[in-house]
Amino acid sequence: MTRSEDFIVIDVLVIGGGNAALCAALMAREAGASVLMLEASPKEWRGGNSQHTRNLRCMHDAPQDVLVEAYPEEEYWQDLLKVTGGETSEHLARLVIRASSNCRDWMRRHGVRFQPPLSGALHVARTNAFFMGGGKALVNAYYRSAQTLGVRVRYETPVAGIVLDGDRFVGARTESGELITARACVLAAGGFESNREWLREAWGRNDRGEWPADNFLIRGTRFNQGVLLKDMMRAGADMIGDPSQGHCVAIDARAPLYDGGICTRIDCVSLGVVVNRDGERFYDEGEDFWPKRYAIWGRLVAQQPGQIGYSIIDRKVIGRFMPPVFPGITANSLPELATRLGVPVEVFMRTLDSYNAACRPGTFNHTILDDCRTEGVVPAKTHWALPIDTPPFYGYALRPGITFTYLSLKVDDTAAVRFGNKPSSNLFVAGEMMAGNVLGKGYTAGVGMSIGTAFGRIAGTRAAAAALGRPA
Incomplete structure (x- = not known):
């Protein structure tokens, strides 16, 4: 039985309620299709992971409204190539990059507002446009516009x-057994990051006998269980991506299990050192600017004993990074800090003494790739290497925070779901469910919203064309 509410026949069914789903719904409705959205969450939690976002990475060849200087296509591509290690489709990546240059006027027409560039610790005023009010404001603006245009939304309607x-x-x-038919469909229901059993299966047991996924926190929505992703796998849809790869950030170990969002991220990593529970460093904290490297640290911490690490700084860098929601553990000496963190004092002091002795004089500048580095210590710290010697000292316990997973439905530039390399004529996908085509691994700030916006708009346009019998 078809439940059509105000529609005799639904042209486009959109499954999901975040940025990609909303972009698809708005584009389909603008193309003249009747649209019904199914959102698994209650209304107050609508928006999926998009409610926790802040910005969109944008290509631009010259200063544009809220974007300073220039961020040309080739630089954007090289940034993406670097973080993914080449595990990306260049064709689809460049499609996303180009789409990011001309979507903001459309976004503004649907109520999204952007804030002027801010000075501060993120250093992304050149590359990213920030949403006024953050992701929640963006999501709410899109829902208001959708309502005005006549898009119907059903909350608390998970699809089985x-x-x-x-x-x-x-x-x-639906999970209640209802069959909802439509002439075309867009899948935009997120990855499987909230499905603990699937995370355990993907990450397995490590050589210490631990299940790393058991210590993961979920930065976003609890509703992304990967149900439709698994259903499409069973149906024989073409897939791409490693299920253990995803946007995985080092966040405050005190963060809630779900929906901690951006405020739980620890942004002082590049300005100090990070040790594991044994008191040892394990990676170059100053490898590159934090917005280009923050998303590798969740995976790095996940590989450490107990899936925990500790970011250590001193008074000299306070005020140079975005403060997290929880204050750090403080102490007036390094041995006292180690004790308060529960890290072996002797090893911790050996690590900090070796690091401090290896720091070479330079001109510290956290806004550029400066010349403050270490020599003779492994791992090296390439930039922003200052001795940690000025009390009070601060420590932040870190856990892996999963944002979204990269196992995806394989697509081409039409956003069509594919079966045996043949594109479906009326089933499309956008957002996290296909992001692995562009993100095989790694991440750089704002690119998830770029992917969701680009492919949401493509999927909505294509779905409307398929439903209405028009050329795409």
Whole structure:
């Protein structure tokens, strides 16, 4: 039975409620299609992970409204190539990059506001446009616009599976057993980052006998269980990506299990040192600017004993990074700090003494890749290497915080779901469910919103064309 509410027949069904889903719904409605969105969460938690975002990475060849200087296509591509280690589709990545240069006017028409460039510790005024009010404001603006345009939204309606006729979409079966049919469909229901059992399966047991995934915190929504991703896998859809890869950030170990969001991120890592629970450093904290490297630190911490690390700084760098929501553990001496953190004092002091002795004089400047570095210590610290010697000292316990997973449905530039390398004529995908085509590993700030916006708009346009029998 089809529940159509105000529609005799639904043209486009959009499954999901975040940025990509909303972009798809708005584009489909603007193209003249009737649209129904199914959001698994209650209304107050709508928006998926998008409610926790802050910005969009944007290509621009000259200063543009809230963006300073220039961030050309080739530099954007090289930044993405570096963080992914080449595990990306250049064709789709460049599609996203180019789309990021011309989407903001459309976003503004749907109520999204951008804030002027801010000085501070993120150093991304050149590359990223920040949403006024953050991701929650963006999501709310899109929902208001959708309501005005006549898009219908049903909350608390999780979908259990997709009904197909070969490679064609027929309908969606809700968890309550209802079948909702439509002429075309966009899947934008997120990854599987909130599914603990799937995370355990993906990460397995390490050589210490631990299940690393058991210590992961989920930065975003609890509703991204990967149900439709798994359903599409069972249906034989083409897949891409490593299930253990994802946007995984080092966050405050005191963060809640779900929905801690951006304020739980620890942004002082590049300005100090990070030790594991044994008191040993394990990676170059000053490898590159924090917005280009913050997303590797969750995975690095996940590989440490007990999946925990400790970011250590002193008074000299206070005020040079975005403060987290929880204050750090403080002490007037390094041995006292080690004791308060529960780290072996002797090893901790040997690590800090070796690091301090290895710091070479330079001109410290946290806004550039400066010449403050270490010599003769492993791992090296390439930039911003200052001795940690000025009390009070601060320590922040770190845990891996999963934002979203990269196992994805394989697509081309039409956003169509593919079966045996054949694109479906009426089933499309956007957002986290296909982001692994561009992000095989790694991350750089704002690119997830770029992917979701680009492919949400493509998927919505294509779905409307398929539903209405028009050329795409």
